[in-house]
Amino acid sequence: MTGQRTYGGVSADERRTQRRAALIGAALDILGTQGLDKLTVSALCTGAGLNERYYYENFDGRDAVLSALFDTIAEELAAALIAGLHAAPDDTRAKAHAAITAGIGVLTDDPRKARVALAVSTATPELRTRTTHTIKAFANLVAAEGIDFYGIAEAEPDALIGFRANYLVGGLVHTLSAWLQGDLPMTREDLVDATTDIFVLLGEDLARGLRR
Structure with a gap:
């Protein structure tokens, strides 16, 4: 049950979806304004305001x-x-x-x-x-x-x-x-x-x- 707890009315699955969307949004901004060579794990997580472990939760590369x-x-x-x-x-x-x-x-x-x-x-x-x-x-x-x-x-x-x-x-x-x-x-x-x-x-x- 711990992994499915709801915080502030938002379920664990919804939070994962939000984090994924934030990372994709950060990727759009980096690629669209700086270019492919600037798309790093660190830049993505900084742009999304997330810890790097959430990057690896969603993407393998x-x-x-x-x-x-x-x-x-x-x-x-x-x-x-x-x-x-x-x-x-x-x-x-x-x-x-x-x-x-x-x-x-x-x-x-x-x-x-x-x-x-x-x-x-x-x-x-x-x-x-x-x-x-x-x-x-x-x-x-x-x-x-x-x-x-x-x-x-x-x-x-x-x-x-x-x-x-x-x-x-x-x-x-x-x-x-x-x-x-x-x-x-x-x-x-x-x-x-x-x-x-x-x-x-x-x-x-x-x-x-x-x-x-």
């Missing part, structure tokens, strides 16, 4: 911290996309524009998150693989939402749906990386509009082709 932070940002991004999509009017362009605006907003409203996404995605082979799997997960999300929006029957061929979803998401990740690094001289609004144009064009074209 730096890659584990990076993975947890990357996943946290990806989850926030997915939630923002879905919220934007579902809140928009029932119109192809409105939905695409709202989802893209929300997603890009996550990475640009807090510039630390964009820096982390860029740094983590190339940090180690394991993290590069994780990035690939995350892109695939977002492509699956785009495909599922497209199938639902256009009313595409499950029996219809899905190879082209998967191809276009992966093409769109992979292309957006590459383009967004270039834009964040200053290689594309566009405003955020121009980037959102141009991306929306491509998503709508390929989505509408695919839907028409599958309905023939």
